[in-house]
Amino acid sequence: MQIEMESLFKDLVVIDAASFVAGPGAATIFADFGARVIKVEAPAGDAYRLLHGRHRFDFNWALTSRHKETISVDLNTEAGRDILHQLIQTADIFVHNFRSDQIDRYDVAYERLRALNPRLIYGQLTGFGTKGPDADKRGYDTTAWWSSAGILDLMKKGQAAPNFPVGGVGDHASAMTLFAGIMMALYQREKTGLGDFVETSLVANGAWSNGMHLQGAIAGFDLSQILEEKGYRSPFAMIYETADHRFLILVSPNPDKEWPAIARALGHPEWLEDPRFVTLRAIMKLRDEVRQLFQDAIGALTMVEACQALDAEALSYSVIEKISEVVQSAQLIENEVIIETHSKDPDFQWTVANPIKLSSLTHRPVGDPPKLGEHTYAILKDLGLSEARIDELIASKVVRLSQAVDPAS
Template sequence: MREPLLNGIKVVDLGSFIAAPAAATVMADFGAEVVKVEPPDGDGYRRLLAGAEVDHFWLLTSRNKRGLALDLKSAGGADVLHRLVGWADVFVTNYRESLLDRLGLGYETLKATNPRLIYAHVSGYGRAGPEAARPAFDTTAWWGRSGLQEFTRDPQAPPIISAPGMGDHATAMALFGAVMAALYRRERTGEGAFVGTSLLANGIWSNGMVLQAMLAGDDWSTAKHEGERPRQALAGLYRTRDDRWVQLALLNPVKEWPPFTEAMLHPEWQQDARFATPADRLAHGDALGLLIAEAVAGLTLEEFRSRMDGRGLTYGYAAHNRELVADPQLLDNGMLIATDETEGVYTRTIANPIQVSGERPRVPSRAPEIGQHSVDILRDIGCGADEIDGWLAAGVVRQAEAGADPA
């Protein structure tokens, strides 16, 4: 049986919340040995769902990892981490650089400890510039600061708040790719590397099409909000009879216009002079949009889908989360996967979005309790029993009690 893709790669996850730790999650999925380092009272991410009986976020992001509870502010904490870094291939963090420097965990310091180390860092707004030190979450940096939040709002309506972790998970995949590139280079040169990305950089990349136009002086946001751009009726949102929303994406108007009019039971639109050419349909977008809205409003979602699918037309619809958990498209493509538990709240989880031929990601196991594997990890990196006992007694390291309640 083939070894997992990242078998033998050792990763130290000194991140908090999502963007950096989620990159380590993908590495763990593909067989890397990941040690999750957190304070003795636990990562604050554990408490994000305050009052909830189950910390669903923690279960998702910390699966397949071993847990080490370590007080980095204590006299011996930094020494323990340096020894762990000497064992590791990859160090992942999203701590602010000022804090990392105070803790003696900056790139140059850890590079001296382990020259082959891949040091992977996520910042909020980038490592330079007037906002480099600002604290950030994905909703502030990836969503708000990037222009995505402003561009996607409806005219005259306030902006909306992003979904939890929406930008973090996208940023995590960028960091994962950077780590893989650095590991590949290390195979050829033997040298470690610093790799980094930011929430803002990934938001800017996600908003790249709008910003590329803006670089040329074409401000789509202002035109959209002031009604200066013609309505794209064949790429609009429409409500069905059963109160569902569908999104048209008919970007090949010459080919798709005739079958679309038939799908809407209005072939006479093809003879309407206002809609004779793609340019005409764009110029009379408001009128066409009203006709489409009326036609869609007479159909249920399933009726609309049947008519569109039967003609190979491109569209989408706003899915409900309660539908997705049993969605055959997700199940058939392995987007929702079974864990190693057969009962309880953690029998299934979400797969990472990468597929590699011949590779089967690790079956997800439950995220660790605070300090669940502390002693075993320290033994594995060569620490002696007396050292470990001293750290435990001094509160430098915490070991979870046997039989602690799962997350």
């Protein structure tokens, strides 16, 4: 029997005071599985709301803020900080990505909050860690995850500059780590009754993601230097272009075994009798020539024809999909990677599910993301504040209500 995801964490309260992607992304997973997640925003709103630019729909916010309630409160005021502290006293988890000066200004240091709530799980996401000269450096996944962890260094052609990386990739990977760390702390709390301080950073996640190549560098195998001098040259691990200007990536982990299958798939069984290619060692000595042979053969086929030929020999490859195709992929929809929403907005009929599935759970229905300050009034009422006090906070601009919200409703 399957039950909705929202039942799993229905007894957990998460305060999401983080901005942009990685920290809020961890909170989104808790919300997906039923936690009550309260998003804390400044009266001007999270700057993440502006990342969509001039596009008619805020797709970034819709992805990361689903299922969340939102309260708009000015943490630069004592009254605003008092509201946050009251929320934390009732919470299980607090997530933030504040720098040290902001931690002091907002009065949210771990020891301070632990005194308010000893069972609190305190999750902090930073760009570069909490120690060292870069501890207070502003970090994004393009700078900390891609660049400082050396990933981008391995994605350049020779000594040319690498392409600028796409944003959000390292953020979502790091969100999964923060979620996992918080889950570990929750498990420990079941034994001890006490919360804990969970910390991870974009650069740490980048280093872990790039771990194979960093471990190689430690052992004296510097792939970056090799690529600068020689480039990617193996014909068995290469990107090829088809006749209809699509690209596919071929990966042969055991080329000695798969060479005959590749020759047959590409329509050139005579390569197997060619004296130049009698051993893998001989093939690799002529790798540039063999790579061009592969390109010529694949370049004579359309994408569909190339896929059919490679599939017939059960070879490992993938088409480099266009993102407009990914969101319509029957494979991803069938596996509930891309899922339908309950939104009436034509720009939000589908969304990307978090990558965790439990066989006993079905997806929590996804609705529209919260407007700025949409739940401010209700959250303050839940804290026990009187209507008169809430009106004072609104008048003094400590909190903000969504214009679409009628406090009397």
